[in-house]
Amino acid sequence: MQPELKLSVSEFVDTLNQNLEYSYSGVTVVGEVASFKVNQGKWVFFDLKDDESVLNCFLPVFQLRVPLEDGMKVAVSGIPKLTKWGKFSFTVQNILPVGEGSIKKSFELLKAKLEKEGLFDPLKKRPLPERLENIGVISSPQAAGYADFVKILNERWGGLKIKVAKTQVQGTIAADQIIKALKYFNERNEVQVIAIIRGGGSADDLAVFNDESLVRAISASKIPVVTGIGHEIDVSLSDLAADVVGSTPSNVAQLLSKDKTAEILHLKEKVLTLKTNLIEKINRQIDENGSQIISVADRTIERIVLELTHLEEKAKVLNALNPESVLKQGYAILSGNLSPGNVVQITTFDKIIETEVKNVRKRDY
Amino acid sequence: MSEKETINQKIERLNKEIEWFYGDDFDLGKAAENYKESIELVKEIEKDLNGLKNEIEILSEDFS
Numbered sequence: 001m002q003p004e005l006k007l008s009v010s011e012f013v014d015t016l017n018q019n020l021e022y023s024y025s026g027v028t029v030v031g032e033v034a035s036f037k038v039n040q041g042k043w044v045f046f047d048l049k050d051d052e053s054v055l056n057c058f059l060p061v062f063q064l065r066v067p068l069e070d071g072m073k074v075a076v077s078g079i080p081k082l083t084k085w086g087k088f089s090f091t092v093q094n095i096l097p098v099g100e101g102s103i104k105k106s107f108e109l110l111k112a113k114l115e116k117e118g119l120f121d122p123l124k125k126r127p128l129p130e131r132l133e134n135i136g137v138i139s140s141p142q143a144a145g146y147a148d149f150v151k152i153l154n155e156r157w158g159g160l161k162i163k164v165a166k167t168q169v170q171g172t173i174a175a176d177q178i179i180k181a182l183k184y185f186n187e188r189n190e191v192q193v194i195a196i197i198r199g200g201g202s203a204d205d206l207a208v209f210n211d212e213s214l215v216r217a218i219s220a221s222k223i224p225v226v227t228g229i230g231h232e233i234d235v236s237l238s239d240l241a242a243d244v245v246g247s248t249p250s251n252v253a254q255l256l257s258k259d260k261t262a263e264i265l266h267l268k269e270k271v272l273t274l275k276t277n278l279i280e281k282i283n284r285q286i287d288e289n290g291s292q293i294i295s296v297a298d299r300t301i302e303r304i305v306l307e308l309t310h311l312e313e314k315a316k317v318l319n320a321l322n323p324e325s326v327l328k329q330g331y332a333i334l335s336g337n338l339s340p341g342n343v344v345q346i347t348t349f350d351k352i353i354e355t356e357v358k359n360v361r362k363r364d365y
Numbered sequence: 366m367s368e369k370e371t372i373n374q375k376i377e378r379l380n381k382e383i384e385w386f387y388g389d390d391f392d393l394g395k396a397a398e399n400y401k402e403s404i405e406l407v408k409e410i411e412k413d414l415n416g417l418k419n420e421i422e423i424l425s426e427d428f429s
Contacts, residue, residue, distance in 0.1 A: 131373035141423060150421065158417030159372045167428050180428040260414040267379060267410060271403050274386050278396055285393060 013082050020080045028077040028172065029055060029090065030098055036068050044068075048076060048090070059092035065175070065212040066095055067109035072102040077172045094172035096207050103203045107210050111237055114212070119219045120240040126224045128244055129192045132256055136191035136223070137164045138181045145169075145199025145249035149228070152253035157260055163191060169198035175211035182217050182225075194221060195256065196238065197228040197249035209236035218242055228252030324349075372413050379406045 007015065031048035038044050044064050048055045057076060068074065078092040097106040114120065139146045141164060153160065165181035168174040178196060185194050196218070198206075208214070209229050218225050219241040227239050228246035239245045246252035319325060327333070327349040336344030338360050346353040370378075382403050385391065 131377070133371055133373060154419055158414055158419060160419040162419055162421045164421060164423045165426065165428060166423060173429065177428040184424075184426060184428070263376075264407075264411045264414060267376070267407050270383055271379075271400075271407050274383060274400060274403065277386060278400060281391075281393060281396075 010084070013084060013086075016082050020082070024080050026077065027080075028075050030073070030075045031055065033068050033072045033074055034070050036070050044092075046070075048074070056087070056089040057092050058089050059095075063092070064095070065214075066097055066106045066210065067113065067212075068095070069105060069109070072105055073098045074102060075172065096172050096204075096211075098204060098207075100203050103207050103210070106207075107237065110210060110212055110215075111240070114215060114237065114241075119215065124219075124243075126243045128224060128226065128255065132192055133160060134191045135160060135162045135256060136185040136194040137162055138167055138178055138185075138194060138196045139164065139198060139249075140169045141166055143169060143199055145197050145228070148199070149195075149197050149249040149253045152250045153257055156253065157257035160257070170201060170205045170208055172208075174208040175214040178208075179214055179217045182221055186222050189223070191223060193256065194223050194225045195228065195252050196225065196242075197246075197252055198230070199249060200231045200234070206230050206234055206236060209238040212237075214238060215241045226252055226255060372410060372417065375406060375410050375413065379403060379410065382406070 029048060031050050034047040034049050034054075036044075036046040038061055042061055044059050044061050046057050046068065048057050057078075059078075066074075075096050075098045076090065076092045077094045078090050080088070080090050082088050097103045118124070137146075137149070139149070146164075153162070163185075165184060167177035167181050169178075182194065185191055206229060209227075215237045218227075218238055224243040225241075226244040226246060227236075227242040228249040228251055229236055229239060230248070232247040244255060246255050323333070327347070330349070333347040334344060335347065336342060338344060338357055340357050340359055342357050343354055344357055346355060382399060385399065386396070
């Protein structure tokens with residue numbers, strides 16, 4: 001027979017809570033929100049109910065990462081507890097909306113709130129760096145989306161250094177893991193861009209990317225963030241906060257890399273164009289040199305002509321001073337001793353006359 | 366040319382060499398040699414792109 005266990009009320013409550021924590025740690029309960037209220041701006045209380053039962057839930061307001069309204073269906077994880085006042089409640093650690101309706105409602109409420117704060121401002125968006133060499137990736141390497149991303153990246157470009165932070169990409173614990181990975185990359189500053197990727201899934205699967213803390217962490221990242229979540233039609237609040245959005249993980253790989261075949265072709269064309277350009281430059285140089293030679297020859301000829309003209313003018317002057325020219329005009333040259341009785345010579349244009357001097361006297365002017 | 370030059374750095378260098386042909390420093394006397402260098406660099410880049418693999422490191426950090 002077992003000895004009777006006697007405990008005080010406090011001891012019983014403590015023991016019960018230890019058992020509850022041990023037995024139900026990590027439990028997730030799904031139900032509908034009712035009687036949601038926030039007390040003194042610090043404490044959140046709501047009931048989680050289904051058709052037959054009600055569970056009182058409690059959490060501090062800073063842990064409320066999705067907006068809640070009565071009627072929303074949510075999945076809450078946490079620890080059941082008996083308070084010292086004898087009330088049974090569920091201390092919530094994580095909440096995610098469940099089902100399309102609740103997810104959509106929560107999405108719209110949070111989107112309006114964060115948009116008002118400016119988290120989605122297009123002016124805040126940074127472009128991807130020009131020459132990417134170091135990339136940070138946050139994803140689950142077991143996921144199909146990751147495999148597609150790596151395959152496309154390897155096909156398109158080489159020489160990249162990629163660091164992958166392994167995280168969950170769905171479920172209540174995923175948001176905190178992704179936030180930690182963002183913090184890791186931001187603190188080390190070794191990558192030029194951070195890519196958050198996961199493949200397609202249901203609205204429940206992708207709900208983590210509407211977590212308020214995660215959206216804020218993406219918006220606050222010092223390193224540009226690119227997201228590729230789900231399929232093309234899926235748009236999450238994380239996408240709205242990111243600097244660049246890819247439609248899928250494969251599209252993110254295309255955004256982060258150039259097509260090497262196209263790049264090689266482009267570079268070859270640039271170099272081939274150089275050849276044509278060079279030939280044009282050489283021909284132009286030849287033309288310019290030829291023109292210069294002709295120009296020098298022209299100038300030389302001009303100078304010669306000028307010199308010849310000067311020579312002609314000089315010849316005319318000399319001709320005018322020639323004694324024969326003077327004689328042609330009817331003048332005569334007298335030569336010999338001009339004393340009376342001497343014979344002197346008179347030269348005209350066509351005669352030489354010898355004559356005797358009779359008398360010589362001075363002229364009066 | 367450094368052995369550690371990345372593909373992007375080689376492309377950057379090639380673009381600068383090409384720009385020289387269109388710039389004010391262009392010298393017909395050096396053009397043939399520079400053109401030959403550009404051809405060689407394109408071939409090198411093509412070889413790198415077709416041969417180089419991406420380095421993927423899965424971090425050992427636990428983010429849970």
